Amino acid sequence: MLTPLTKLKSSAKVAVVGGGVSGLCFTYFLSKLRPDVKVTLFESQNRTGGWIYSCATKDESGRQIMVEKGPRTLRGVSDGTVLIIDTLRDLGKEAVVQKIDKGCTADKKFLLDPSDKLVQVPDSLTTALKFLLNPLGKGLIPGMLGEWFRKKSQHPGQDESVESIINRRFGNKSMSNNMISALLRGIYGDDVSLLSAKRTFRKIYYNELKHGSNTQAMIDNMREKSKGKKSEDSQRPLTGCLNDYVKAFGKNESNLLDLSNKLKRYPMLGLAGGLEKFPQVVRNALNKFDNVEIVTNEPVVQIVKHDANVKTIGLKVQSGDKYEGFDHLRLTITPSKIAKLLPKNEDSLSKLLNEIQSNTIILVNYYLPNKDVLDAGQHGFGYLVPKSNKNPGKLLGLIFDSVIERNFKPLFGVDSQNPNASKKYTKLTAMIGGDMLNEHGVPVVPSREVTISAVKDALNHHLGISNEDLEAGHWEFTVADRCLPRFHVGYDAWQEKTEKKFQETYGQTVSLGGMGFARSPGVPDVIVDSFNDALQLGR
Numbered sequence: 001m002l003t004p005l006t007k008l009k010s011s012a013k014v015a016v017v018g019g020g021v022s023g024l025c026f027t028y029f030l031s032k033l034r035p036d037v038k039v040t041l042f043e044s045q046n047r048t049g050g051w052i053y054s055c056a057t058k059d060e061s062g063r064q065i066m067v068e069k070g071p072r073t074l075r076g077v078s079d080g081t082v083l084i085i086d087t088l089r090d091l092g093k094e095a096v097v098q099k100i101d102k103g104c105t106a107d108k109k110f111l112l113d114p115s116d117k118l119v120q121v122p123d124s125l126t127t128a129l130k131f132l133l134n135p136l137g138k139g140l141i142p143g144m145l146g147e148w149f150r151k152k153s154q155h156p157g158q159d160e161s162v163e164s165i166i167n168r169r170f171g172n173k174s175m176s177n178n179m180i181s182a183l184l185r186g187i188y189g190d191d192v193s194l195l196s197a198k199r200t201f202r203k204i205y206y207n208e209l210k211h212g213s214n215t216q217a218m219i220d221n222m223r224e225k226s227k228g229k230k231s232e233d234s235q236r237p238l239t240g241c242l243n244d245y246v247k248a249f250g251k252n253e254s255n256l257l258d259l260s261n262k263l264k265r266y267p268m269l270g271l272a273g274g275l276e277k278f279p280q281v282v283r284n285a286l287n288k289f290d291n292v293e294i295v296t297n298e299p300v301v302q303i304v305k306h307d308a309n310v311k312t313i314g315l316k317v318q319s320g321d322k323y324e325g326f327d328h329l330r331l332t333i334t335p336s337k338i339a340k341l342l343p344k345n346e347d348s349l350s351k352l353l354n355e356i357q358s359n360t361i362i363l364v365n366y367y368l369p370n371k372d373v374l375d376a377g378q379h380g381f382g383y384l385v386p387k388s389n390k391n392p393g394k395l396l397g398l399i400f401d402s403v404i405e406r407n408f409k410p411l412f413g414v415d416s417q418n419p420n421a422s423k424k425y426t427k428l429t430a431m432i433g434g435d436m437l438n439e440h441g442v443p444v445v446p447s448r449e450v451t452i453s454a455v456k457d458a459l460n461h462h463l464g465i466s467n468e469d470l471e472a473g474h475w476e477f478t479v480a481d482r483c484l485p486r487f488h489v490g491y492d493a494w495q496e497k498t499e500k501k502f503q504e505t506y507g508q509t510v511s512l513g514g515m516g517f518a519r520s521p522g523v524p525d526v527i528v529d530s531f532n533d534a535l536q537l538g539r
């Protein structure tokens with residue numbers, strides 16, 4: 001949360017709504033910090049983990065396989081990733097942590113050009129030249145050369161769309177229509193003409209606000225670096241959440257600093273057996289905590305607020321049971337889902353929450369045993385589809401899971417320990433829709449058959465995979481219904497207003513977490529947010 005939280009009284013009772021990674025980690029950190037506090041976590045499904053779902057299934061020959069139906073990688077440069085890895089170490093599971101080496105095959109990202117050809121996102125002089133010669137690179141050089149001279153926003157400090165700031169800074173529409181639209185689709189599943197620059201493109205936004213241009217920001221930062229003593233990473237003290245984490249749990253600071261610096265060397269990390277290993281490990285630990293109760297298969301349907309002289313808050317669940325006497329309620333579900341829980345007389349708060357809708361993403365997994373149908377030149381992390389592509393299948397992008405899995409290496413073990421390294425198989429995940437599914441603001445989801453057929457066409461056209469190989473594969477279809485909040489222009493202001501309204505209405509008895517209220521929607525970010533709020537409440 002952006003707003004401060006007050007320390008819980010001794011032996012307080014806390015309710016957590018949502019058993020995704022936010023709710024699990026908030027519960028884990030708080031119940032470790034404060035064994036006197038009793039935490040009850042409510043999860044509507046029969047499993048915890050939320051969108052992190054490494055699904056065990058069988059291929060056409062009945063062989064056990066795992067397909068990711070949500071996230072599969074974590075970025076290396078993030079305090080949240082340090083918290084995840086250190087928690088796995090604490091729980092004796094560090095062996096599952098895997099890294100992707102910088103510059104390895106799986107670190108290559110591609111964009112789909114207007115003629116459905118893959119073009120690698122530049123990571124060298126050769127790939128930069130190829131990119132500039134492709135229509136996707138149109139406007140890049142003149143845009144960058146003239147950036148320093150272009151006018152700043154007429155309304156400094158006011159939010160605007162990513163498309164608006166990119167077109168102004170780079171003096172053309174090609175950048176936002178091509179590379180930028182693709183990159184943001186690959187995180188937010190939404191459109192650059194709607195996404196908030198202040199929230200989703202902070203660097204570009206604050207560079208212009210503070211330095212006048214990105215070029216000037218680069219010059220100023222280089223001057224700062226040459227002025228200041230370049231202290232080695234290893235000597236630079238931990239700051240922010242990691243510093244708090246060391247103090248709160250009595251961690252060895254240099255040990256954590258080493259881990260943080262080690263992780264910064266890797267663009268991505270993953271877990272052997274799937275990313276769901278992490279929420280599973282945390283869940284298993286929580287099952288052994290005396291001060292934690294986890295209630296699954298029980299959707300919370302209403303928050304029960306009492307009149308002013310009663311300081312506690314209650315919850316009603318779908319079965320009709322009521323749970324009373326909580327000193328604090330932690331909500332980790334999306335804003336529009338929170339709105340559904342509010343008492344009937346809170347229209348203004350409900351209206352405010354409903355201003356933020358979420359996009360639906362369809363995930364289609366393809367698995368083909370014993371054959372790698374991707375050409376060597378296509379091996380990489382995956383590809384994204386820019387706005388400039390016709391894109392009849394409404395593809396956001398496609399992840400080459402088998403390439404990632406073959407390139408995973410144990411972070412703490414010996415490199416040779418990856419059983420997939422020499423395996424011949426193809427595993428891909430197509431992500432479809434996002435804002436492209438919306439008709440009058442409401443997601444319209446095509447059938448499994450229509451969607452899989454569109455993905456087959458796309459794999460045939462974009463990657464040259466034969467119909468025979470496509471028909472021989474195993475297919476999975478998952479609708480991640482309203483999974484990603486829409487971070488549109490004005491989102492930061494909306495969050496401040498909503499948190500303030502919540503505190504006016506509920507005082508300190510409610511806090512807001514999860515993707516809608518963390519700095520970014522990624523797993524590391526929601527975990528940092530969970531730790532920070534648990535620390536404020538539990539300090």
Ligand SMILES: Cc1cc2nc3c(=O)[nH]c(=O)nc-3n(C[C@H](O)[C@H](O)[C@H](O)COP(=O)(O)OP(=O)(O)OC[C@H]3O[C@@H](n4cnc5c(N)ncnc54)[C@H](O)[C@@H]3O)c2cc1C
Nearest residue numbers: 018020021022043044050051071299300483514521522523
């Ligand atoms: C397709 C996709 C791909 C992604 N890829 C990446 C990636 O590569 N890297 C990355 O870092 N992040 C990625 N993310 C983001 C990542 O999934 C989220 O950061 C993380 O899962 C958010 O966890 P959460 O606990 O905040 O929310 P959720 O996972 O949504 O958990 C909320 C939980 O609350 C439960 N719930 C809902 N309503 C109620 C109710 N009324 N009562 C009780 N329980 C309720 C739900 O069942 C769910 O279990 C991706 C997300 C999606 C959708």
Ligand SMILES: C=Cc1c2[nH]c(c1C)Cc1[nH]c(c(CCC(=O)O)c1C)Cc1[nH]c(c(C)c1CCC(=O)O)Cc1[nH]c(c(C)c1C=C)C2
Nearest residue numbers: 073074075109186187189382383396397398399431520522
């Ligand atoms: C094609 C659609 C999507 C792909 N992933 C997501 C969508 C909508 C969702 C998503 N992916 C990432 C995050 C976390 C972001 C953050 O704040 O850390 C979310 C919500 C991770 C991510 N995806 C890409 C990058 C560069 C990152 C950040 C680094 C990391 O965490 O690994 C780009 C990307 N996403 C997809 C593809 C195919 C792709 C690049 C080729 C799938």
